Amino acid sequence: MKIDLTDTTSSKINKALVQGRRAIGTPAVGMVLTLVIVTDEENAYDALKAAGDASREHPSRLLLVIRRVSRTLRDRTASRLDAEVRVGADAGTGETVVLRLYGEVADHAQSVVLPLLLPDAPVVVWWPVNAPRDPAKDPLGALAQRRVTDTYTSEQPVQELSARAQAYTPGDTDLSWTRITPWRSMLAAALDQVTCEVKAVEVEGEELNPSCELLAMWLADRLDVPVKRSRSAGPGLTAVRLDTSCGPIALDRADGRLAILSMQGQPERAVALKRRETAELIAEELRRLDPDDTYASALKFGVERLNAPPAPAKEPVAVPVPKEKATK
Helix, strand or coil, X not given: CXXXXXXXXXXXXXXXXXXXXXXXXXXXXXXXXXXXXXXXXXXXXXXXXXXXXXXXXXXEEEEEEEECCCCCHHHHHCEEEEEEEECHHHHCCCEEEEEEEXXXXXXXXXXXXXXXXXXXXXXXXXXXXXXXXXXXXCCCHHHCCEEEECHHHCXXXXXXXXHHHHCCCCCEEEHHHHCCHHHHHHHHHHHHCCCCCEEEEEEEEECCCHHHHHHHHHHHHHHCCCEEEEEECCCCEEEEEEEECCEEEEEECCCCCEEEEEECCCCCEEEECCCCCHHHHHHHHCCCCCCCHHHHHHHHHCHHHCCCCCCCCCCCCCCCCCCCCCCC
16 A cells, blocks of 8 residues: 655644555554665665565664755755555565655754654664765764665775774664675684684685675684785775695685685585575674674774784893993
């Protein structure tokens, strides 16, 4: 069921939600959180589809916030809120409200969203594109327990990681980090099978892919060894190679679907390591609402420290021994 509201208010939207639930005979139970999606008109469809697919695992109220661009001075000074309310089969397993903000109200989206949040339920805000530099200080981000960005969609994704590290607040996360969860699990499982010392690591992947940098920073932070970041044609991450005291360990994925794990003294093994859709990434992030300390530690390691040569050991400084005073 769809209900279109033009030049409306948050109060009227709440009434439309109640009206829609009564019309289809569905109570407002079973929804576990509110997911606020902040995007533009161009990316709205893909973002809403991904969130709707993820809602099958996490039934939620989806609030899609679209700030419309005002082309004239009259439009910029006027304020209008249009909404589309979807319940029942048109909203998947929860409820969906599409909010289009015009004029000055676009700068005060939090006042529109706040009355529409589910009571006593966690709030997650997701910026598919054009995320603020400091998500926790954004008016909408301040309403949320978790704030999800995606550095892969920025113009300078690798440089964006440095900005994310400076502005990090517990509760922040990024889909570029979520994309490497299978890689981290596979590498951790491989190292659990051996009792070797890791001497150096190489992470290979396409250029301008922040997931490659995040994986390299995670390995450097956890293993405390030099990590080299090398480029390839992709797609995405293509290989991780570890130089250990027991021989090389390599995880190669050339086609973006199937990877080969090779370890010294063991036969090669094929493992499923396909590139995941956005819906799977969002569903994974909605499984946890606590701060991700591992992500924070890897992020703060710093992109600029990758490929840096190890610091030379300092030579001991000789301390002069004072001569004894001559006695008379």
